[in-house]
Amino acid sequence: xxxxxxxxxxxxxxxxxxxxxxxxxxxxxxxxxxxxxxxxxxxxxxxxxxxxxxxxxxxxxxxxxxxxxxxxxxxxxxxxxxxxxxxxxxxxxxxxxxxxxxxxxxxxxxxxxxxxxxxx
Amino acid sequence: xxxxxxxxxxxxxxxxxxxxxxxxxxxxxxxxxxxxxxxxxxxxxxxxxxxxxxxxxxxxxxxxxxxxxxxxxxxxxxxxxxxxxxxxxxxxxxxxxxxxxxxxxxxxxx
Numbered sequence: 001x002x003x004x005x006x007x008x009x010x011x012x013x014x015x016x017x018x019x020x021x022x023x024x025x026x027x028x029x030x031x032x033x034x035x036x037x038x039x040x041x042x043x044x045x046x047x048x049x050x051x052x053x054x055x056x057x058x059x060x061x062x063x064x065x066x067x068x069x070x071x072x073x074x075x076x077x078x079x080x081x082x083x084x085x086x087x088x089x090x091x092x093x094x095x096x097x098x099x100x101x102x103x104x105x106x107x108x109x110x111x112x113x114x115x116x117x118x119x120x
Numbered sequence: 121x122x123x124x125x126x127x128x129x130x131x132x133x134x135x136x137x138x139x140x141x142x143x144x145x146x147x148x149x150x151x152x153x154x155x156x157x158x159x160x161x162x163x164x165x166x167x168x169x170x171x172x173x174x175x176x177x178x179x180x181x182x183x184x185x186x187x188x189x190x191x192x193x194x195x196x197x198x199x200x201x202x203x204x205x206x207x208x209x210x211x212x213x214x215x216x217x218x219x220x221x222x223x224x225x226x227x228x229x230x
Contacts, residue, residue: 039221046123047158047166047209049219060217096165105213106156106171113165 002026004097004111012091012118018084022097022111029078031055033102038071038082040093041113048093053080054102087118124149124210124222131228137198140225142210143191148220150191154213157186157195159206160224166209170195197227205229 008020022036029036037052051061051071061069070083084091094113100106125143132138142149142157149155155173158166168177170186173193185196193212197204210222 046224047211047221049211049221052217052219058217063218104171105152105154106168106211107158107166108168108171108177110165110167 002099002109004099004109006095006097006111006114008114008116010115010117012087012116013120014088014118015086018082018087018091018116018118020082020095020097020114020116021079022081024078024080024099027099029073029080030075034099035102036073036080037098037100037107039096039098039107039110041096042090042093043115050082050084050095089118092116092118122220124212124220126208126210126222126225128223129226129228131230132197132200133230134200134202136200137196138200138227140195140197140208140210140227142193142195142212142222144193144212144214144220145191148212148214149188149193151215152213153188155186155188155193156211157184157193158209158211159204160209161206169208200229202229 003025005023012018032055035054038050053059053071068085073080096113097111098107099109157170160166173188174186183199209224214220
């Protein structure tokens with residue numbers, strides 16, 4: 001049974017870098033059958049796709065966030081990570097990690113989400 | 121790219137049917153048959169209800185159906201039940217491995 005668990009600081013200061021990790025259990029991050037990614041949701045607002053990473057390490061980002069976002073994979077720990085630099089209050093959100101089968105154009109598996117607040 | 125357009129709220133009585141629309145452009149909804157719909161309860165992660173416009177994942181009741189016409193996709197829930205009350209989001213592939221979500225629709229079961 002696949003489990004995705006987000007972890008990281010719940011509070012980040014403005015202008016600093018937000019860092020989150022998604023730990024994968026019940027599946028291998030190295031599998032060529034899936035792609036992984038991040039989605040966020042500001043409090044009381046809608047969902048926003050952040051980016052996705054594929055087994056061949058191709059990474060695609062939301063154009064509106066591309067200059068500040070980095071997604072990477074650590075196969076030795078079966079984890080993937082998200083970094084958002086120069087954060088502002090607008091980056092306050094619940095951050096979800098996700099997995100989907102290659103060729104399926106939808107988010108089939110979600111983590112439980114973690115709230116990150118940007119505040120001094 | 122701009123977010124897809126959904127009505128902020130819809131409502132219906134138990135047993136009735138409701139339809140939620142999701143309007144985009146020819147570059148996203150109209151250009152690909154890759155529209156998905158998600159149900160989200162307060163404080164919970166979203167759950168996929170429909171993908172590829174009209175496919176249902178295993179375990180999703182057939183009361184949920186999806187369709188698309190031009191640049192507008194729709195989610196129809198028939199035989200409304202109390203536990204269908206939730207927020208619903210559409211999502212569309214927009215090319216170049218980019219995804220767009222709608223703003224979300226709150227469904228109230230009267």
